[in-house]
Amino acid sequence: MLDHKALARYLIALADDELILGHRNSEWTGHAPILEEDIAFANLALDEIGHSRLWYELAADLLGEDRARFPDRQVFLRPAEEFRNLQLVELPRGDWAFSMLRQYLFDVFEQHRLAGLSESTQASLAEVAARIRTEEIYHLRHTRAWVTRLGLGTEESNRRMQAALDxxxxxxxxxxxxxxxxxxxxxxxxxxxxxxxxxxxxxVSAFLAEAGLTIQPGSPDLQSPISRADHSSDFAALIEEMQSVARLDPEATW
Amino acid sequence: MYGADVEQIAIELNEDPQKLADFEARIARGEKIEPGDWMPTEYRRQLIRMISQHAHSEVVGMLPEGAWITRAPSLRRKLILIAKVQDEAGHGQYLYHAAETLGATREEMLDALLSGKAKYSSIFNYHTTTWADNGAIGWLVDGAAILNQTMLARCSYGPYSRAMVRICMEENFHRKQGQEMIILYSQGTPTQRAMVQDAITRWWWPTLMMFGPHDADSPNSALLIRWGIKTRTNDQLRQEFVNQLAPDLQACGIQIPDPELRYDEASGNWLFGAIDWDEFWRVIKGDGPANAERMAARRQAHEDGRWVREALSAYAAKSQVQL
Structure with missing residues (x-):
């Protein structure tokens, strides 16, 4: 018997990852290094936030909640400490190397996860995963192209990418x-x-090596990864900003 | 001078009279002028000025609304806003390309923007102080831009005209989402109603200024109209805007901040009070509420992106060597 609540918790964590990564990426809109990336990186942000909504809606179905209202309530009225995204996605955007490399590392993982989810025995889950996967293929193509160019471009771009990786x-x-x-x-x-x-x-190890980047042997390869219940010091401010307008009048239709 | 005959204009502009006459005849027949065609130097210069200003307006125009992406109060509004700001980047891109067909380079145009030499629409030098400003920008500012751009879609220069057709289609969505937001909030909670009224109060007059100086004070207009770049004057477009917006805003119960605004049966126009041209010129000349902030943000993005652009060029050069 499928535990609906357990699957909903899983999906909300996935949705939180997409939402918060999309949020950080969206901060680049209007500030990217070339106009073409104001377009492309905004599109990645749009896709990630759009995917978060799909996962929240699926979680709503599992919990018997209203799928029209549940996603916004999760995003705009949930306390920061209840978010279950990775710290990876909430870290401030940093420089272009940091944002692009983070997106690449996330995208590769997501491709593997979506491949698995699209074969889920839970049909509604498999269907959404397959749909998201078609868009994520383009993300990965884009971020791979950037990682290669910045890794192999100039001494400075390589140094910045290495610092971002570390x-x-x-x-x-x-x-x-x-x-x-x-x-x-x-x-x-x-x-x-x-x-x-x-x-x-x-x-990622093979690809980063081809791009002239080194995973430092001393990098902590933690036995127990950082818990999704723990957030970095910047996270409360991110949530406060994200929810600031909606909370002016929580009962209003915005 | 520009109501004069073609020989006089040829002398004024130091152009070959026969070529100029042929050029003007093509425009009179409604033909589009294309990049490789002969055109007067002044036609080229005016178009580069207008198209690059327009491109810069799109690029700087990403900032006031972009600042609210992280605070948009629902997922739907957030997705719409990101897509809208992304469209503005796309419009900037088509327009820079349109100007490139006249021989300007993107680097020259960006330098002109970042050095403060080039102008962009005065409207983007105002702050967006509440969320409802995004609705006001959509309905008022984009609505005003559409009137101007619908005219430019019929302009005599092919690449600009075609860019405008596409841009207008997207701008219509921008206007509609703003209109929908303002109408919804005007019937919403007291917080929302107050926010909408405040936004319209602040954006109304700056939007009327967007159409530019009165015709009598608009030195370029006559020649631009003669050559089919513009087909209507600043004052005609401004009046059409007020005629469209005044009754719609009033129907929402929103007060327009102009005590002289009234419908005139005889002309069928909504008459409005005097525009504060001192404010307009102050903002154009760089002393508006947000000029310094907007330019600082553009320069910062340009500087922060320098190493990225250098890396792209270096990578491209290395890849070519390998081929």
Missing amino acids: ALWPYARGLGGALPGEAGLPAGVVPDSAALYEAWLAE
Whole structure:
């Protein structure tokens, strides 16, 4: 018997990842290094936030909630401490190297996860995953092109990418942690996060090496990744900003 | 001078009279002028000025609304706003390309913007102080822009005209989302109604200024109209805007901040009070509420992106060597 609440918790964590990553990416809109990236990176933000809505809606269905209202309530009226996104996605956007490399590391993991989810025994989940996957293919193509160019471009771009990798790596390890609810789900509903992590690690290690970037041997490869219940010091401010207008009048239709 | 005959204008502008006559005959027949065609130097210069200003307006115009993306109060509003600001980047891109067909380069145009030499629409030098300003910008500012752009879609220069056709289609969505927001909030909670009234109060007059000086004070207009770049005057467009917006805003119960505004049966126009041209010129000359902030944001993005652009060029050069 499928535990609907466990699957909803899993999906809300996925949605939170997409939402918060999209939020950080959206901060670049109007400030990107070239006009073409004001367009492209905004599109990535749009897609991520759009995907978060799809996951929140699916969670609403599982919980018997109203799918028209549930996503906005989760995003705009939930306290910061109840969000279950990774710290990886909430870190301030940093420079272009940091934002682009974070997006790449996330996208590769997501491709593996979506491949697994699109074969889920839960049909509605498989269907949404397949739909999201078609868009994520373009994200990965875009971020791979950037990682290569910045990794191999100039001495400065390589140095910035290496610094971004060093800073992101301990947080990227969080991708491999089990999601909330995952342990309570029967086999075949969602892919095993630890197995996805192994596939992700092999792929990104090879690709980053080709781009002239080195995963530092001293990088912490934590046995127990940072919990999704723990947030960084910048997170409360992100949520406060995101919810500031909606909370002016929580009962209003915005 | 520009109501004069073609020989006189040829002398004034130091152009070949026969070529100028042929050019004007093409425009009179409604033909589009295309990039490789002969055109007077002044036609080219005016178009580069207008198109690049227009492109800069799109690029700077990303900032006032972009500042609210992280605070949009629902997922739907957030997705709409990101898509809208993204469209503005896209419009900037088509317009820079349209200007490139006349021989300007994007680098020259960006330098002109960042050095403060080039102008952009005065409206973007006002602050967006509440969320409802995004609705006001959509309905008022984009509505005003559409009137101007619908005219430019019929302009005599092919690439500008075609860019405008596409831009107008997207701008119509921008206007509609703003209109929908203002109408919804005008019937919403007291907080929302107050926010909408405040937004319209602040954006009304700056929007009327967007159409530019009165015809009598608009030195370029006569020649632009003669050559089919503009087909209507600043004052005609401004009047059409007021005629459209005044009754619609009043129907929402919103007060327009002009005690002289009234419908005139005889002319069928909504008559309005005097525009504060001192404010208009102050903002144009760089002393509006947000000029310094807007330019600082553009320069910062340009500087922060320098290493990225250098990396792209270096990578492209290395890849070519390998081929």
